[in-house]
Amino acid sequence: MSSGWLIGSAIIAVIAVPFIGGWLRGIDRKLTAHMQGRIGPPIAQPFYDIIKLFGKKPMVAGQAQLAFAFAFLGLTVSAVVLFALRQDLLLVLFVLFFGALCLPLGALSVKSPYSQYGGHRELLQFLSYEPILLLAAVPIALKSGGFTIANIFEYGQPLLPDLWITFIALLIALAIVMRKSPFDISGSEHAHQELVRGVVTEYSGPYLALIELGHWYEMVLLLSILGLFWVVGSLWWLSIVIALVSWFIMLIVDNVNARLTWSWMVKFAWGCGVTLIASNILFIHIGWM
Amino acid sequence: MNGTLVAVAVLFPIVAGLICLLIENHRARAGIVYLTAAVLIINSIFFLRQVSFPIEYSPAPGWDWVILVFSYAILAYFIFAAVRDIIQRGASRHNILTIALTLAAGIPLAIFEFSWAPHEFLERSPVFYICHFSILRGLIVSVICPLICIYAIRYMKVHEEHRMRLGELKVTNQPRFFFYMLVLIGAMNGVAFSDNLLWLAFFWELTTLCGYALVRHDQTPEAITCGFRLLWMCLIGGVCFTLAIILSWYSPLNTISLTTLVANGAVSHPALLLPFALLCLAGFTKAAQVPFHRWGVEAALVAPAPVHAMLYPFMTTGAFLVLYLAPGFPGTQLAIFLAVYGAASALALALMAISQRGGISVLVCSAISNLAFIILCAGIGTPSAMAAGVMLIIFLTISMVLLYLCVGAIEHHIWNSGIEDMEGLARKQPLLTGITIAAMLSLLVAPFGILISKWAAIQAASDIGIWSTLVLVLLMLSIGAVTVFWAKWIGRLLCQSPTPGSARLEPFIAHYHGILLILLGFAVLTSLLVAPMYNTLIAPIIVDAGYDAALAFTTETWFLRAPGGIFAGWPVFIVVAIVLLIPVIALKAKPEASRAAYMCGENVEIGSDEFVAVADERTELKTGGLYIESLLGEQKLDRFVVPAGVILLVILFLLVAI
Numbered sequence: 001m002s003s004g005w006l007i008g009s010a011i012i013a014v015i016a017v018p019f020i021g022g023w024l025r026g027i028d029r030k031l032t033a034h035m036q037g038r039i040g041p042p043i044a045q046p047f048y049d050i051i052k053l054f055g056k057k058p059m060v061a062g063q064a065q066l067a068f069a070f071a072f073l074g075l076t077v078s079a080v081v082l083f084a085l086r087q088d089l090l091l092v093l094f095v096l097f098f099g100a101l102c103l104p105l106g107a108l109s110v111k112s113p114y115s116q117y118g119g120h121r122e123l124l125q126f127l128s129y130e131p132i133l134l135l136a137a138v139p140i141a142l143k144s145g146g147f148t149i150a151n152i153f154e155y156g157q158p159l160l161p162d163l164w165i166t167f168i169a170l171l172i173a174l175a176i177v178m179r180k181s182p183f184d185i186s187g188s189e190h191a192h193q194e195l196v197r198g199v200v201t202e203y204s205g206p207y208l209a210l211i212e213l214g215h216w217y218e219m220v221l222l223l224s225i226l227g228l229f230w231v232v233g234s235l236w237w238l239s240i241v242i243a244l245v246s247w248f249i250m251l252i253v254d255n256v257n258a259r260l261t262w263s264w265m266v267k268f269a270w271g272c273g274v275t276l277i278a279s280n281i282l283f284i285h286i287g288w289m
Numbered sequence: 290m291n292g293t294l295v296a297v298a299v300l301f302p303i304v305a306g307l308i309c310l311l312i313e314n315h316r317a318r319a320g321i322v323y324l325t326a327a328v329l330i331i332n333s334i335f336f337l338r339q340v341s342f343p344i345e346y347s348p349a350p351g352w353d354w355v356i357l358v359f360s361y362a363i364l365a366y367f368i369f370a371a372v373r374d375i376i377q378r379g380a381s382r383h384n385i386l387t388i389a390l391t392l393a394a395g396i397p398l399a400i401f402e403f404s405w406a407p408h409e410f411l412e413r414s415p416v417f418y419i420c421h422f423s424i425l426r427g428l429i430v431s432v433i434c435p436l437i438c439i440y441a442i443r444y445m446k447v448h449e450e451h452r453m454r455l456g457e458l459k460v461t462n463q464p465r466f467f468f469y470m471l472v473l474i475g476a477m478n479g480v481a482f483s484d485n486l487l488w489l490a491f492f493w494e495l496t497t498l499c500g501y502a503l504v505r506h507d508q509t510p511e512a513i514t515c516g517f518r519l520l521w522m523c524l525i526g527g528v529c530f531t532l533a534i535i536l537s538w539y540s541p542l543n544t545i546s547l548t549t550l551v552a553n554g555a556v557s558h559p560a561l562l563l564p565f566a567l568l569c570l571a572g573f574t575k576a577a578q579v580p581f582h583r584w585g586v587e588a589a590l591v592a593p594a595p596v597h598a599m600l601y602p603f604m605t606t607g608a609f610l611v612l613y614l615a616p617g618f619p620g621t622q623l624a625i626f627l628a629v630y631g632a633a634s635a636l637a638l639a640l641m642a643i644s645q646r647g648g649i650s651v652l653v654c655s656a657i658s659n660l661a662f663i664i665l666c667a668g669i670g671t672p673s674a675m676a677a678g679v680m681l682i683i684f685l686t687i688s689m690v691l692l693y694l695c696v697g698a699i700e701h702h703i704w705n706s707g708i709e710d711m712e713g714l715a716r717k718q719p720l721l722t723g724i725t726i727a728a729m730l731s732l733l734v735a736p737f738g739i740l741i742s743k744w745a746a747i748q749a750a751s752d753i754g755i756w757s758t759l760v761l762v763l764l765m766l767s768i769g770a771v772t773v774f775w776a777k778w779i780g781r782l783l784c785q786s787p788t789p790g791s792a793r794l795e796p797f798i799a800h801y802h803g804i805l806l807i808l809l810g811f812a813v814l815t816s817l818l819v820a821p822m823y824n825t826l827i828a829p830i831i832v833d834a835g836y837d838a839a840l841a842f843t844t845e846t847w848f849l850r851a852p853g854g855i856f857a858g859w860p861v862f863i864v865v866a867i868v869l870l871i872p873v874i875a876l877k878a879k880p881e882a883s884r885a886a887y888m889c890g891e892n893v894e895i896g897s898d899e900f901v902a903v904a905d906e907r908t909e910l911k912t913g914g915l916y917i918e919s920l921l922g923e924q925k926l927d928r929f930v931v932p933a934g935v936i937l938l939v940i941l942f943l944l945v946a947i
Contacts, residue, residue, distance in 0.1 A: 060878040061787040061886055064715065067872040074868025078861065088854040090744050094735030095861060101734065101776055108780025110787065111713070111898065111912055112886030119780060120915040123773050130772060131765040138751050138761055147748065147854030201887055263920075270766065278762045285755045 010084035017080055021216025022046045028251060035255045050212055056205035061110045068106030069207040073214040075099030080221050086150040089137045089225075096221065097130060100177075103211065104186075107199045118198025121186035124262045125176050128183075128269035132173040133225075135277045139166045140228070142284050152228050160229040160242070162289045167229055169276040171246055172269060174222050180254035185262050223247055291344050295417050297332045298427055298478040301325065306471030310464050318467060319442045325471060326435030333431040336424050343548075343833070345415035345484075352416075357402070360491040363498050364395040367520065370501075374517065378510070383517035390524035398531045402487075406538060414546035418484030421829040425679065426481035426609055429686050434474045434602055436804050440694050441470065441595035443800035447701050448593050452507075466506055470599060473499035480606050486537065486545040490530040493571070493606075497523040500603050503596045504588045512591040519584040526571035526607075533564040533571070540564070551617040552835070565618050566945040568610060569627065570938065575607030576660045577653075579634045580934030585657055586641075586923070589650040594697025594706075597649055598690045601656055605686060608663040612678045615667035616834040622944045625756050627668025630937055632763035634661035637930045639770035643777075644921040648696040648706040651774055652689065655732070658767060659685050659739075662746060665760065669749050672831050672841035673851055677745035679827050683815060684738030688731045691808040695725040698801040708778055709913060713785035716792045722782050724805045731812045733775045736861040738816040741849065743768065745842065748851040777914045784912060786898050789880035817862055820844035 026043035033040025042048075060066050079096040104126070107119030141147045143162055144155035152159065160167060176183040187198025195201075203211055226246045227239035283289040305325040309318050371387040445463050452458040476499060479492030497520065505516030538545055540560045542553055555562040577585035585604070589597070611627065618624050635658045642654035659681070666678030698721055699714065700706045715722040731737040735744075750760050797803075815822060824844055831838045842849050849856045885892045893899040893907055902908040918925075 058878070058882050059884045060882050061884055062783075062785065063791060063873070063878055064783045066876060066878055067869065070872040070876070071868045075865070078864045078868070082857070082861070087857055088744075090747060090854065091735065091856055091861070094740055094744070097772070098734040098865070101772065104776055105779055105783070108777075109715075109783035109785070110886055111784050111910065112888070113910065113912065114887060116780075116784070116912045120777065123776050123915065126776075127769045127773050130769040131762075134747070134768060135761060135765045138747070138757075141751055141853055145853065147851075151853070196887065196889075204884075274762055274766065278758050281758045281761065282755065285758065 006085050010081045013080055013084040014077060017220045018213055018216050021220045022050070024219065024247060025216065028247075031251055032255060035251075046212075050209050053209035053212070054206050058206050059204050060207065061112065061202045064109035065106045065202060066207060068102040068109065069203065069210045072099050072102040072106070073210045073217070075102065076214045076217045076221070080217050083149060083221060083224060086148060086153065088147050089140065089149055090134070090147050092149070092221075093133055093137065096218070097126075099214070100126065100218065103199055103214075107202065110202045112202050114196040114198065114201040118187050118195055118201060121195075121262055122199045124266060125179070125183065125186050128266050128273075129173040129176040132169055132269060132273040132277065135274060135281075136166050136170050136173070139163050139277060139280045139284055142281065149228065153231060156232055158230040158232060158235070158238075162284070163229060163280060165276050165280040165283075167226070169273040169280075170226055171249060172273040174226065174246060175250055175253055176265070176269065177222055178219055178250055180250050180257075182253075182257040182260040183265050184254075184259055185265060291339070291346050291419060292348065294332060294336055294339075295346060295419070295482050296348070297328065298336075298431060298482070299475050301328055301332075302471040302475035302478070306468040306475070309467040309471060313461075313464065315446065315463070318463065322435075322438045322442055322467060322471075325474075326439055329431040329435050329474070333428045336419075336427060339419075339424070342424075342829075343418060343420040345418055347416040356488055356491050360487075360494060361395065361399070363491075363494045364391050366498065367391045367524070370520075371517070374513065378513070381514070381517075383514060383521060386521040387517055387524065390521050390528055394524060394527035394531050397535060398490075401531075401535050401538070405535075414485050414544060414549065416485045416488050417482045418546075418548050419482060420548075420833050421826070422613060422679075422833060423481045425683070425826055425830065426606075427478055429605075429683065430474060430477045430481060430602055433686055433690055433808075434470075434477070434599065436807065437595050437598045437690060437694065438467065438470050438474075440598075440697070440800055440804045441467070443798070444593065444595050444697055444701070451704070457507075457509075462506065462508075466503070469499045469502045469506075470595070473503070473599060473603065477602060477606055481609075484547050486530070486534045486547060489547060490527070490534065493530060493575075494527055496575075496603055496606060497527065500600060503599065504592050506593065506596060507591060509591065515584070515588045515591050518587060522577075522581045522584045523574050525581075526574035529567040529571040529574075533567040536564040536567070537561065547613070551614060554616070555618040555621055555623070562618060562621060562623060562945050565614055566623050566941060568614055569623065570941075572607040572609075572611040572614075573664075573938075576604045576611070576664070577657050578607075578630075578661060578664065578934075579637055580931040580938075582634075582638060582654075582657050582934075583927075583931070585653045586650065589647060589653040594649065594693055594700060597653065598693035598697070601689045601693065602686060604656065604660055605682060608660045608667075608678075608682065611664050612667045612675070612682070615670050615675065615678075616836070619670040623941070624668050624670045626937075626941050626944065628665050628750070628753070628756060628760050629668070629763075630941070631661045631663070631665030631668055632760045632767070633937070634658070634934075635665065636763045636767040636770065637926065637933075639767040639774075640921050641923055641926050641930075642774045643770060644916045644918045644923060644926075645774075646707055646709065646916060648699070648708055648711065648778075649693070651708065651778065652692055652696060655771070655774070656685075656689050658771070659689070659732075662743070662764075665764065666746055666749065669746075669753050669760075671749050671753065672836035672838065673745060674749035675834060675836065676823070676827055676831055676841040677742050677749055679830055680738065680745060680819070680823070681742040683822075683826075684731075684742055684812070687808055687811045687815065688728055688737075688739060691728045691805060691812060692725070692732070694801075694805055694808070695721065695728055698798075698805065699725065701801075708781050711778075712781050712912070713783075715783045716785050716788070718795045719792045720794050720797070720802060721805070724802070724809055726779050726782060727809055728812065729775045729779055731809075731816070733772060734865075736816065736856075736858045736865060737812070738819060741816065741819055741856055741858060744854070744856055745849070745851065748854055751853075773915075781914050786910075787883050787885050789883040791877065817859055818847075819858055820847040820849055823849060 025046040076099040104119040104122035107115040223243040227243040230238040371384040374384045476495035483489040501520040638658035
């Protein structure tokens, strides 16, 4: 693919991703409400929320906090751009992690009990999903012949049949990144718990809007990584189906589970997620997959 | 010319150290340290300008006798020090082991040198072998270590004044301190350039001696114990050296030249596998790898910060040795062992760092964990892994030394190096804290050099077959664990109650902030210019080691390209600079926008750390970091890690012997 195409797709990604992300969040809230027997907000509610937040008077609890909000959004968008330019998957993940790290750093920079709690728990979320995502790049590279996303497109065959074990492990990581129950330990959607709003307690107004926007980019990027498992051939549209199905699974998991403890999360992610990918790598080396 | 360069690199610091030992005047001593730094840096520029490699060089035969005499003198000093300790403080595990291991290293060597193989065989192999690899080792030692010494001029003065105020110290110990610091530089240069195993063993023991003397410098009972712990653990390396010398002399190659050993390799000469394993074990002891990490972790609590900064290059000599040997045994059981052992060691120490409360302790654990990464790269043994290992050494030395010095400077501000005591330092010392946070980020995030090297290591590790599964799992888990302790520490530094207005910069101290900014500049520049640096410094090393450089990395528009991936470093660097620095510099929150932290509506007032508790009483808000001591406490982990390390090493020698 020519570089003009790639740059064009990167620009489109930066513009379109927040619309996709916001819309998915709207449907998420609607479906969750229906599952809980409520009517729920209109689907466009996340957009109303974010516009309203941007219109509020800025209030900050520290200079560092403000900088980290910008860095979180900026780096997450950079990761999306690198993804659209079909760069190295590891590099995309590294930049995404740097962005994600700005969230706990911003929270920890304020001396506030709830925000400190949330920030430290966010680090534990990190400890859980970072190894899964990084390790997942390995079987993908072993199959497609390289770590770049361009390699996956050139490989010519769908990855899912050989890498379905890795895919399951990625779903665990997705649930942790999207902070869905049982992994919503660093800041629950439901603000009446001991955490208050956890990692974003001290953010408000336009800065909270930046973080919300960053989350949309982050979610769509992770869904796109899942979509990479079937991007070639006449059935390329399956990538979108895979991404949407994964997203829907997250919704169901969220609604049928209660929040669990962080130690359970780390053990589950390391024990279950990492083991799944490790067995997938092993099977590739043995030649079973 | 070459002889002069080597002589300056090795002898000049040693002579300068001797002069420091003799003069009492603080200014004159500072002048000598500055002079040594200037000479070494200029000398290493001359080294870089050399074009024809490799160069073999042997000094006049008389020097062989000097080395011979001094190598036994060092061993005699170890025994003297241990006996003196037994007389003063009674027998302990540490001083008894020191005597036993010194004898175990010295007696076979003496029998070998004087009885089995008479002295003339020394002339058979060159003493020094100058190749791209040794140039790089010399460059790191000659540029970074003198900066530590310059930093120590002020640090040690303040450190001693503080101890004199506390009544712990009566007369200054600085002449002896700078003597050992400078001799250590000379000795490490000697290790870098030596090829003859007898000379190498001498310089190796000399670094051990300096490390021992520097760790026990404060002369407290704990410091003396830690010194002896370092000594006997590193003496295991000395015993390994003696055995390796004897074994390689009686091998079919009949040589004591390190380069000849590596060039012939264990693949075609299986008898060499045991000497290789012994030399690797010597490297582990110096690099404080599991189970020898105890000397590093314990020393964290006793020695002054510049000593720790100096101990990092000291540990790196061990990793360098393993990496230099690696092309000698690719694909053997020793190589696979190194990969798995390195990955496991990296994970164990990264987990241990999470529970450490002392700043230096975290740094030591992280340093050992990072050195294990280099050993992992040596074990993988492919061209790209070698390149990753060499890159890691460069980037790590800069960043780790920088961080040790940062913590030292912080220590002199708050008279403590506990992470919890650093809470809110960003407001009191914005510049120092900024440098510290930047240094931590350079170890933690892309696109800094260490992540580039880790990216390279992942690329390399993924194509070594079935063992790569285990190696990669351990490697990724350790990357995850590393994030937790750095981010927590950065969080503690930044943590402060919302207060209107911005912080004022602290006064600039050239010996602290100046040196730190130079090192930070190195960290940023090397990461940004990784591609040209790779072509000029690292690719020749890969070629020297007998690999096809095209199989490692290529550079394209200053991107680093691996066979299976590409690292678009500098564009990401620019983006990171924009999104991080512009909000910090350009966006200033208005004072009226400041709000107190949310505490369920019970704050006292903005800018205060208090909240209203029961019966309207004002109560101080206290926050703290996450240490997970119940799961990852040092003692808890060590109960498992130390035996596991010993068992792994036993397995190694069983594998190699069979």
